[in-house]
Amino acid sequence: WAAPAPDMEGVVAALNAAMANGAPGAMARYTGPEGVQTRAVGVRDRVSGAAMDSRARFRVGSVSKTFSSVVLLQLADEGRVELDAPVNRYLPGLLPDERITVRHLLTHRSGLADYTDKMFAQTVPGFESVRNRVFGYRELVGLSLSEPRTTEPGAAYKYSNANFVVVGMLIEEITGKPVGQEYERRIIKPLRLRNTAYVHPDTRVEGLHVRGYLHPDEAGAPLVDSTEQTVSWAQSAGAVISNPADLNTFMTALMRGRLLSPRMLDAMTTVTPTDATNTRFYGLGLRRYDLSCGTQVYGHTGTVQGYYTYAFATRDGRRGLSAMANTSNRGAANTALGGSLEAAFCGKQPA
Numbered sequence: 001w002a003a004p005a006p007d008m009e010g011v012v013a014a015l016n017a018a019m020a021n022g023a024p025g026a027m028a029r030y031t032g033p034e035g036v037q038t039r040a041v042g043v044r045d046r047v048s049g050a051a052m053d054s055r056a057r058f059r060v061g062s063v064s065k066t067f068s069s070v071v072l073l074q075l076a077d078e079g080r081v082e083l084d085a086p087v088n089r090y091l092p093g094l095l096p097d098e099r100i101t102v103r104h105l106l107t108h109r110s111g112l113a114d115y116t117d118k119m120f121a122q123t124v125p126g127f128e129s130v131r132n133r134v135f136g137y138r139e140l141v142g143l144s145l146s147e148p149r150t151t152e153p154g155a156a157y158k159y160s161n162a163n164f165v166v167v168g169m170l171i172e173e174i175t176g177k178p179v180g181q182e183y184e185r186r187i188i189k190p191l192r193l194r195n196t197a198y199v200h201p202d203t204r205v206e207g208l209h210v211r212g213y214l215h216p217d218e219a220g221a222p223l224v225d226s227t228e229q230t231v232s233w234a235q236s237a238g239a240v241i242s243n244p245a246d247l248n249t250f251m252t253a254l255m256r257g258r259l260l261s262p263r264m265l266d267a268m269t270t271v272t273p274t275d276a277t278n279t280r281f282y283g284l285g286l287r288r289y290d291l292s293c294g295t296q297v298y299g300h301t302g303t304v305q306g307y308y309t310y311a312f313a314t315r316d317g318r319r320g321l322s323a324m325a326n327t328s329n330r331g332a333a334n335t336a337l338g339g340s341l342e343a344a345f346c347g348k349q350p351a
């Protein structure tokens, strides 16, 4: 079975739709048996007018969760952590419920509340109040525990950044090393991701990069340049910086089995539905989207102030797409950008 060629006109249409819905620019990079295709529209900097550039670096937000999951699953492969053990076995006394396991964190089924709901209830004031702050892991866990649990452990999927903050704590406790060093040693160096780094608490995006622009909640209010921030409110749940080529390399290498044992990769890609449409699923720190043409793609999305990201690959790792729009707090732009997945992986649809 030959995979359909990507519909790059359809990808460009998705990028333009993201712009029509409030993104200053957008870009996508497809990799497949026919080679690499990149497209970029609009600007990466509204002041200088510099054009969007598919080599440029940006904040990937929750795609960081897949980096964290890979490290923890490598530790499971090494026998240094058990997925069905209570988190408190490794972090005594951290959580008030011994029933919450490591696997519950990776599947967003722990019931730990997402403190960002309150933190960013008012988008710009919330962002301004944390953009230069440095949080300790335990401070963030404390914010989560100050709110009621959202489900009995294991009972339901409830997305929460707190889960991957605790995953970062587990990685540091088990390895004795900072999480950024583990990403470097276990993923970034082996895959030669030269434009990828875990950056915390430094607020800059170094090198050729995209500036991010946050839409305020007030209609018609001017965009806020949100490029510089510590991302300390997310850390191992959201502080990775990368570029399209590195995200393609990461997700395709992951699917080709270059980072985990076959057994562990199977566990990672074993999913449950996250919504009623039965086309969106979550495994262990990994999303699965079932596209209209029947193709299933695995990866993660990201939303951090000023940046929407999609980074997905087919299960055989032969095809990958990463896409980014440099805005956020504008759901229609995010949905529009997501249309690039259908165009890239399903190709030209019969009229």
Ligand SMILES: C[C@@H](NC(=O)[C@@H](C)NC(=O)CCCC[C@H](NC(=O)C[NH3+])C(=O)[O-])C(=O)O
Pocket: 060, 061, 062, 063, 116, 120, 121, 122, 123, 124, 126, 161, 214, 234, 237, 238, 300, 301, 302, 303, 304, 305, 306, 328, 329, 330
């Ligand atoms: C959903 C996404 N999650 C992530 O990437 C994590 C790191 N980001 C968030 O939880 C959103 C934080 C608020 C963003 C802000 N929104 C507001 O402030 C809303 N009041 C914004 O849109 O920039 C994922 O897993 O795909």
